[in-house]
Amino acid sequence: MFFSGLFQQFPVKVLTVALLIILIVYFIRKSIKLFFDKTSFLDEKREETLMHFSNQVTKVLGLALFFIYLLSHFFKLGKLITGSVVLASALALIFQHIIRDYIMGLTYLLERQIHHGDYVILNGNRQGKIEEISMRYLKIRQYDGYLYTVSYSNITELQNGNRGRRRVNESLVLNYRQNPDDAFKVMEEVARICNEKYGQYLLKDENGVPEESFQFKQITELNVDFRGHQYSLSALVKENDFVEASKKVRYELAMAAYKNDLMMAESFNTN
Template sequence: MFFLGLYDWLPVKILTVALLILITVYLIRKSIKLFFDKTSFLDEKREETLIHFANQVTKVLGLVFFFIYVISPFFDLAKLVTGSVVVAGALALIFQHIIRDYIMGLTYLFERQIHHGDYVIINGNCQGKIEEISMRHLKIRQYDGYLYTVSYSNITELQNGNRGRRRVNESLVLNYRQNPDDAFKVMEEVAETCNEKYGEYLLKDEKGVPVENFKFNHITELNVEFRGHRYSLSGLVNEADIVEAGKKVRYELAKAAHKYELMMAESLSTGD
């Protein structure tokens, strides 16, 4: 009788429900992981992404159910639900940005555009490895070590390297006064140097032949920010080597620009 009376105490009920929710969430997560461990109809990275997303969903649902239980003694939930159409509409307008994040997050996930651990470029200025896929946002570990968080609704452009194959794409933005013929010769030389020195990073086919060597792609953009023209170099490399290969290519470009005194594009504020 003592324990039954103790259970009627509201704080004890809340703690009991919280414990039950935690156990339920744990069992659901464990079951999902066990299911994927015992099956093989999805690739490993896809399974890892779904597990990661399921963990986020179960956490949110657990918090929602707990919140509903806590407020239930103070409100008539039946009347609250039946009379909440106008409120729900108003909340949808207020939180439309958040709702759009959730919808776009589900779209990215189920269209298989992103996977946990992928190397991506977001909106052309943030690149790195996906560390977390939540219901509202992505967390990207950039090459400089900073963790970048971006909501799905703010993603206007997403570039995702295919699993097992990534393309290094580096460039020099040269002043519009730079003679293109001279720049072409330097960029071609850099491409040859990269193939000779960093060929181990290149993706190989079954015969050990590079699928795509480092190559100069000519002028890929004119009048970049009204400062100059972009001369690009690219190569298809192993996914595991994308960061190191990019560093090496950038080094060779910088060294060649200094050696041949190429005219780099300058900010308009310099008054050149």
């Protein structure tokens, strides 16, 4: 009788339901993990991505069920369902961008455009390794160590480098007064040096021939931030060597600029 009366108390019932939901979520996650451990029809990265995403989904569903149970004690279930439909319609209008995030997130996942651990470039200016794939956003660890979070609806361009190849693309922004002919000679020399010193990083075909060597791409952009012109060098390298190859190319560019007294672009901001 004591335990029967105890379980009728509202705080105890709420705690019991919360623990039950936690256990259900735990067993669902363990079952999914066990399923992937026992099967091999998906690659490891795909399994890791689905596991990561399913953890996010079960957490959200568990919280939703708990709050529905909690509200059912204060409102009649019929009225609660009717009110929930009306409320959901209103919230759908208010939180359109959030709903769009969820839909786009599912699209990226189902179309296999991204996987946990992939190296990606977002919107042309953010790049790093995917650390978290949630239902609404991506988190990528940038090369400078910062963790960048972006909602799916704000992704206008996504480049995925985890397909066995990456493109190193490094540049110098030189002053308007720099003679382009002199800059061209220096950049072409840097490309030659990189091919000699760092050829092991290049992506090669089955015959051992580089698919794209280090090449000077000439002037790739004019009037960069009203400071000067951009001279670029690029190559296709192996995914695992991308970071190291980029560092080496940046070093060679900096050394060439120093040795040849190239006029680097300067900011006109005097504040």
